Amino acid sequence: MIHSALSITVALSLSTATILSLMALPLAGWIVFSGGRASAVGEAILTLTLVLPPAVLGYLLLVAFSPESPPGALMARLLGHPLPFSFAGLLLASLIYSLPFAVGPVAQSFRQVPKGTLEMARILGAGPLTVFRKVVVPLSLPGIATGWILGFAHTVGEFGVVMMVGGNIPGETRTLSLKAYDDLLSADGQGGWEAILPLLLFSFGALLALNLVRRREASHAPDPTRG
Numbered sequence: 001m002i003h004s005a006l007s008i009t010v011a012l013s014l015s016t017a018t019i020l021s022l023m024a025l026p027l028a029g030w031i032v033f034s035g036g037r038a039s040a041v042g043e044a045i046l047t048l049t050l051v052l053p054p055a056v057l058g059y060l061l062l063v064a065f066s067p068e069s070p071p072g073a074l075m076a077r078l079l080g081h082p083l084p085f086s087f088a089g090l091l092l093a094s095l096i097y098s099l100p101f102a103v104g105p106v107a108q109s110f111r112q113v114p115k116g117t118l119e120m121a122r123i124l125g126a127g128p129l130t131v132f133r134k135v136v137v138p139l140s141l142p143g144i145a146t147g148w149i150l151g152f153a154h155t156v157g158e159f160g161v162v163m164m165v166g167g168n169i170p171g172e173t174r175t176l177s178l179k180a181y182d183d184l185l186s187a188d189g190q191g192g193w194e195a196i197l198p199l200l201l202f203s204f205g206a207l208l209a210l211n212l213v214r215r216r217e218a219s220h221a222p223d224p225t226r227g
Contacts, residue, residue: 002194004171005179008087009156009198012175016094017152020102023095024147028107029132043107047100054097058164061093065165085167093165098154102147109143110136142217146210153206157199 031043049057065072065083075092076082083089113136121131137144159177166173168182180195 002179002198005174005176005195006198008171008173009175009177012087012090012094013152013155013202015091016098016155017102017148019095020098020151021144021148023099024102024106024144025137027099027103028110029136031103031107032110033132046103049097050100054158054160055164057097058093058161061096061161062164065089065092084165085169085173087166087173090162090166090173093161094155094158097158097161098151101150101154105143105146105150106140107143109140109146112143113139142213145213149206149209149213153203156202156206 027042027046031039031046052060062084063069065075067073067076067082072083075088079086079088081088083092117135117139118131121135126134156175157177158175159181162168162173162175163178163181166175166178168174168178174182176195176199180192180199183192183195186192
């Protein structure tokens with residue numbers, strides 16, 4: 001049972017983090033470089049999941065994914081099955097819930113790209129897309145890596161959203177966090193460690209990776225005291 005929960009958790013977290021890393025590039029670029037009120041409103045919408053209780057967000061997504069709703073009905077026709085209580089629904093819910101954790105660090109890195117560097121690239125004839133692809137993205141790799149790590153770690157530990165949308169089905173949508181919850185509610189509660197230990201290892205690994213990325217970024221940062 002632990003093996004299925006572990007494999008589902010790893011597959012869900014890797015898929016979520018990788019897809020979000022790709023989504024974060026255009027979204028963060030729009031937030032940082034477009035300017036205006038629209039980008040401010042968009043950023044607020046993207047970060048809404050940070051303040052909504054996970055169970056509330058899970059319920060809203062469950063309603064939105066329902067075959068009775070237009071989006072849910074469309075996805076059910078495309079997939080051949082309803083989104084709720086399926087891995088596809090779990091993945092889509094995780095993408096929505098973990099989105100700000102991936103976009104935020106990338107947007108912060110984009111903001112730290114020196115304006116002089118961008119202006120010099122434009123003077124040399126580079127178009128907006130070339131500047132973004134060859135200047136902004138390479139200089140923001142630490143932020144992109146941070147966003148991937150945070151998206152992965154946040155998905156590993158999520159409970160409320162996956163419970164509401166996934167339904168805790170063994171072998172299909174039960175993740176490590178849901179298995180730990182079930183085990184801790186069992187008669188003796190001792191089996192919870194079987195799922196808790198992998199969660200602790202994932203959490204420690206994510207924090208270690210973040211520290212390594214930050215140390216590497218700090219070691220490559222220019223020293224302002226040097227002329």
